[in-house]
Amino acid sequence: MTQNSPKQLSLPVYLPDDETFQSYYPAVGNDELIQKLQATAEGSLSSSMYLFGPVKSGRTHLMHAACAHANELDRRTLYIPLGIHASISPALFEGVESLQLICIDDIDAIAGHPIWEEALFHLYNRVVEQPDCRLIVSGSSSPTEAGFALPDLISRMQWGLIYQLQPMADEEKLVALQRRAAMRGLQLSDEVGRFLLTRMARDLRTLFDVLDKLDKASMVHQRKLTIPFIKEMLRL
Numbered sequence: 758m759t760q761n762s763p764k765q766l767s768l769p770v771y772l773p774d775d776e777t778f779q780s781y782y783p784a785v786g787n788d789e790l791i792q793k794l795q796a797t798a799e800g801s802l803s804s805s806m807y808l809f810g811p812v813k814s815g816r817t818h819l820m821h822a823a824c825a826h827a828n829e830l831d832r833r834t835l836y837i838p839l840g841i842h843a844s845i846s847p848a849l850f851e852g853v854e855s856l857q858l859i860c861i862d863d864i865d866a867i868a869g870h871p872i873w874e875e876a877l878f879h880l881y882n883r884v885v886e887q888p889d890c891r892l893i894v895s896g897s898s899s900p901t902e903a904g905f906a907l908p909d910l911i912s913r914m915q916w917g918l919i920y921q922l923q924p925m926a927d928e929e930k931l932v933a934l935q936r937r938a939a940m941r942g943l944q945l946s947d948e949v950g951r952f953l954l955t956r957m958a959r960d961l962r963t964l965f966d967v968l969d970k971l972d973k974a975s976m977v978h979q980r981k982l983t984i985p986f987i988k989e990m991l992r993l
Contacts, residue, residue, distance in 0.1 A: 776821035782933035782961065786923035791819070793918055797891050798823040798858055799830060803917045804885050805892040807864075809899055810922030813960035816895040819922075820860045823893055832857035839866040839873075847876035854883040854890050865896040868904035881913035892917075925961070927954055934964055938982070941972050945982055952984050956993055967991070 783791055796802045810816050817838075824834040833856045837849065840863040853859055859880075867873035884892045896903050899921070900914035925933070931950045938945035945968075957967055971982055974990045987993070 776818045777825045778822045781818055781822055784923045784925040784929055790920040790922065793920065794819060794823055795826055797893055798827040800832065800857060800889060800891055805881065805917030807900060807914050807917060807919045808895040808922060809897060811897055813962055814922050814924060815961065816922060817862055820862045820895055824858065824860050827858040834858040836860045838862045839864055842867050842873060847873050850876045850880045854887045857889055859892045861894045863896065864894040865898055865903040869906055874905060874907040874910050878907055878910040878913060930954060930961060930964065933961060934968060937965055937968055943972060943982055949982055949984055
């Protein structure tokens with residue numbers, strides 16, 4: 758449902774510019790997943806891929822990254838976040854197999870909705886018939902555990918590659934935070950980074966948002982990122 762280049766359909770949601778493979782910090786155990794995701798976006802692997810992991814685990818970042826990577830290769834792409842399925846129609850799937858990459862996020866949001874499940878089932882069938890089209894879907898659970906009612910759809914989801922996104926350990930999140938801070942010209946000590954990890958939600962999206970807020974505050978107040986300053990700014 759997203760466009761960020763003329764190579765995509767005109768739809769009302771846009772891909773963020775900063776969510777690419779280069780800006781993604783992979784947890785240990787996710788290297789192969791990312792390699793396969795890139796290859797699928799390039800059109801060099803099987804017709805479909807199913808990626809699953811918990812909410813705020815980085816799934817959406819990777820979906821955006823796959824589209825961005827395909828766009829760089831001049832491949833026409835479409836990103837559809839099914840978390841907003843109530844405001845769109847399954848008719849959106851019609852004809853999209855003419856594109857080179859379709860990324861459908863939060864696939865389990867339509868689990869148990871017969872019309873949506875049937876539309877997705879037919880999309881899988883059409884994609885298989887198109888030699889240059891690739892379909893990447895993501896959800897919070899595996900195909901058999903996501904609550905889908907249509908057996909044939911579950912079967913289609915299992916045709917392609919299936920990968921589980923491994924969570925990041927706290928030390929990996931600390932390194933990711935420090936790299937993000939360094940990109941902004943900030944110095945984030947181990948002590949300050951661990952303080953954020955213990956006092957804030959532990960998903961990287963929330964942590965990065967907090968870091969962005971602290972970056973702006975540090976420029977306004979001309980202060981370094983210390984624990985007292987963070988407590989003052991975040992009212993902890």
